[in-house]
Amino acid sequence: MSGAADRPLTTDESDAMPLIFEKSRAGRRGLAIPNPGLPVPAVPAHLARKSAPRLPELAEPEVVRHFTKLSTRNFGIDSGFYPLGSCTMKYNPRVNERLVGLPGFRDIHPLAEDESVQGALELEWNLQEILRAVTGLDAVSLQPAAGSQGELTGLLVMKAYFESKGEGAQRRKIVIPDTAHGTNPASVAMTGFELTPVKTDARGNIDIEDLRGKVDENTAGLMLTNPSTLGLFDENISEIREIFRAVGALMYYDGANLNAVVGISRPGDMGFDVVHINLHKTFSQPHGGGGPGGGPIAVRDILEPFLPAPTVVRDGEAFRLEHDRPQSIGRVRGYSGPFGVFVRSYAFMRAWGPALREMSEVAVLNANYMRVRLQGAYDLPYDRLCMHEFVLSARNLKKEYGITATDVAKRLMDFGYHPPTVYFPLVVPEALMIEPTESEAKETLDAFCDVMLEIAREAADDPEVLKTAPHFRPVTRLDEVRAAKEPIVRFGFGS
């Protein structure tokens, strides 16, 4: 869409949707089932409800129309460009859904005997092998169901490793740069390690001098996203590896940004000992609604004994789940992990085949193309070749016209785009973090850039249009502060 500024600046009030509870009329029913005449089972008095549940009462077509209309309010990668930095919102090929729906995958039970599900186990084994090749490491656990769970699992494995060496009490500290995803410090705290923050230097790398003063024999390891959340590959990764190797500490690779380097460089070669892979980001999987995800970890051989059980092993031509791992940290999820995610990601990998490297190359090319088109109109705090994403700052617009990253993001919605990630990473004021992925055509990138440039012009010519945006969405600017302070998370029934 374009030319949004030519349209009237009011929201059509008829667009506001009542809640399904507000549509409820007492006594209305969607379905009337004939009384079967069966005896009513006796419910113990202490278990019986005192009053009927307060459910909405509507006819079936009203319910269908309500949810159908709601579904048209959804925005996903299937409806438009979704450059949400750090989230890798790539297109999810439809063929993946056909394959995961095959009866041999769909209709099997996780407790089935290994002999009866050889195809499913072979797929898991093949997936493990591809992840070993991509990461350059030795062993894989498919169990973790999200990047954050991969982090926790990886840190627990590192802890178990040091405990097995009698260094559990000594190795207390995990080093994390100030650009990290918030899940990193959270995982450190949950595992019982202590957090050692390290600064970012003027080029967007880890500040090596700051790092040197913070790594010693009490350090258990580093957690690093590389490329970082600034979309920059750390130029000193070899030096960083030597610093940690010298004190016997381990290195954890947050695979959130793996989409930049698949087939080009391997975390194992960079010196990392544990990697989590966000299958749902790098290897496609619908994940805009919070799941399901897949966060397998790959580890160096010294850590393999501590991986969660079971893992899939191959005996000649047969595959089986291996449960016998006496030093394992235990299960982190039921069965062998989120199987539907495995099928989709495996299908995605096989569709690329040996050309998988092109996926990352195009993702990096797309990001750099957009960076160059936009860097005049918006500040670019770290002016370097970027990887699969880049971080702009609206601080120039804020300083000159009072326009914030929020205003830019809200205005983008008027043009039919999902906004980029804003106000992250925290080291960049008024951050706008843009990740196009490899899925998008040049025309899409250009159309989005045109709108971003138009918004920058609007900031100078008509800042009020930005401050009150969005104008053409079902709701306008929401009171985010009040929503955070006084959240209403259930219907009040008129109270």
Added chain:
Amino acid sequence: MAAAESYPDDLLYNEEHDWARIEGDEALLGITWHAADALGELVHYEPPAVGATISKDESYGEIESVKAVSDLISPLSGEVLEVNDIVVGTPETVNLDPYGNGWLVRIRLSDPSEKDVLLDLADYRKVLDEQ
């Protein structure tokens, strides 16, 4: 309404945009207008416990806006004597009055000489110019 931009010249600052107002062997700590403005309206203040020991350059609590949760980095070391309950109840007080009613903790200094390495207004303005 948020306060207008200002930085009093009787305060000491650190690079993390925290300020200290030293009164004898005690000090009030808070965050600067710049920090409050960058975060936007605060929605939560997680204070330290009264009696807790806090250390220079380490986190002594958290503040939260709809954009981010931020650590409060103490410019000085000492024992927490008092927490500002006004900010606990209405965190936006910091946006309205960052150097007055928006103070965060009062501490008894354990090493008053630490103030010598803090920034005066002129030095803090240099930090702001680099932002």
